[in-house]
Amino acid sequence: MTGDPVPHAGDAPETSAINAGALSPADLAADHAMATLAGSVRFLLEMTPVNADDVRAEFLAHPENDPVFEYRDLDVDPDVLDAQVVALPIDDVEDTTLAALLRNRQREMALRVEMLRARNTPDFLQLSIAQYGAVLPALVSRAEGLLDTLPRGRLEHDSVDAEGFLAAAQAEIDHYRSIDPDVGIHAEIRDDISGILVDGNTLLISNNAAVAAPRVNALLQHEVGTHLVTQVNGLAQPIRMLGSGLAHYDETQEGLAVLAEIACGGLTAARLRQLAARVLAVHSLVGGASFVETHRLLTGHGLPAGSAYGITMRVYRAGGFTKDAIYLRGLLALLEHVADGGALDLFFLGKFSLEDLPLVEDLDGRGLLTAARVMPRYLSDPAAAARLHDAAHTDDLAALVNA
Template sequence: MSTEPTAQEAAQTLAPADLAVDHTLSLLSGTLRFLLGITPVNADEERERFLAGDTDEPAFVYRDLETDPAVLAAQIDQIPVDDLQDETLHHLLGAKHRELALQVQMLASRGGTEFRELSAELYGAVDPELRSAADGLVARLDARSSRSGRVDAATFLAAAQEEIDRYREIDADVSIHAEVRDDVSGVLVEGDTLLISDRASIPENRVRPLIMHEVGTHLVTQVNGVGQPLKTLGTGLAGYDETQEGLAVLGEIAVGGLTPFRLRQLALRVLTVDRMLSGASFRESFDAMREIGVPERPAFTTTMRVYRAGGHTKDAMYLRGLLDILAHLREGGRLDRLFLGKFALHDLPHVRELDERGLLRPPRLTSHWLLDPGATERIEHAARTNDLTTLTQESA
């Protein structure tokens, strides 16, 4: 018989008032829908105008926010994080409280210069070491996009749903979904749902690695986090994005699906964020990519992602997060606890402490990319190598 604590038993070892703060932060974070709030609803239309030469600065439009940011800010202010009794929770939830406040400020300033400043504060800028790594990858990797066929939104949805159903065979109560939408761009996860643009066109050789990225990492850690007594592990502790994206790209590597084009794309995102923060216009950043051979549609998408809502620096985190995860592995770190929920690598010691105190439950799901026949060898090679280009697969 298992001696592991149930969620209820684990939760009883923490003060109810502390758990109330955690649950309140999780509820607010879950209703914020931050990514949807800063994703243009007219990206495809503006792309066609831009590529036709009708504009140098796309006029992006964003969906109406469900709740007034001023109301959200007032709700956040009412959460008594200073009264938390547990020292570890005080650190983790205090940081989450500050992050939520910044995100609400960002939503309130969509389209303005303040958004860019807040984004840099929240997600960081580009340091010289990261810039150098990105420059090296861009110079050494092939700019050509995939030569494989492409799949549409319905086909990708079917593949994603099949993967979700495999997890439901393990746990019938898994509450994750995938759907096609006409108001999103590309593919993204929001909460417990994989959102796919109805105009999505995805290279065939990117279908499985992208599913490992979105479903096998983002949705699996969401399920595992929601199953914890601390519900913010499901919606994400402060700064979780960088580690999540690094872990998700590692999942692409684990299944042999990181193509040269994809890795170069991650490096280009870093350089585009750096240009944006240095004052380059949308057109200037787009032209810089075209000059080195990036096809016009991927160049537009990369530029749009960085310049949306006034300037979003998050895209520099994919490469930075991967480098951090690889350094963690190189130093003898493990991956298992990173699947307990969504949190930043620098908070791993705090999560480990909570786990060792018996306050957390084992993960409900094990990501399928960890079980891929070649995963262990590929991950070990990734941790050892000083040359990221050796992680790519031309024919993946």
């Protein structure tokens, strides 16, 4: 696809006429069954320690001892979930494009079941690498270059607490409800998570959350304007897996979410350093370093001890969760896509990987996808497209800092 990298938020996209006969009821039933099953597993929550904030102060006071994390009981029985994944009627899907997408997601779901089964055991790390890919030397080198180039140290800002961020998130959600009153997205404060994350159609905010004031809008565009908007649009598609997420959608989703931070003018030096540090933390983990050693590595690169703890916790949780390397990798892949003339419009219709874009283009070309119910608010900023264009055409990632 060529042309503008993003559509204008004020433009009314043309609605494709759905060819009801193109996908059989059996094909759609298989897709819907998979979407229902995928939506029933709160995968990210299952990977998140319930005591990460509680042990933070103890570790920072004694950073020579690895912290011990605790996890919630699994909401699902991995054996039952495994049987449900195997029983999905994917082999009977007639449409070749849909069949390829669903088979890939079925394989990924089976791998995620194994990750749930192996949570907090020595087997987990290799499963995580299989899911999220290896961290290649070029990415590590790029991350090291950013940490060497970007300003170090703590920049003092007023911070917004959990209640303040919840109010901002609810205002952002109200914006989308003013466009479509049936948008079913929510935000809530929880005491059993660390940080801020999206689970299904809900933005979850730790009761200990503190967000630097200059980061509030960028974080809203990341979480609400990307993760929740694509979930809303995906679930409205005839192919419901676009809401639950197709195989390996995470990397492109996170890259798109960081692009939102750039587009709204909210990417800070500290945030870009954080993304680079996550890559180094994953690389250190895979290399056999302990929690303490990786934390020391990050503070040696100039990260404040508290920030280094948060990054290390995210990477070492569950036995070695390598997902955090995909943020920078996904960003670089999408910047290259835009630089090559690729558009981003289809990525707002649901959750899928850049590698699956040709298959999604095929579905769209056959009139099987509907127009977005809502588009990210940041696209209403006339400068957003210019910021994305400039970001895609620079080799200096540090130049992406625009806040």
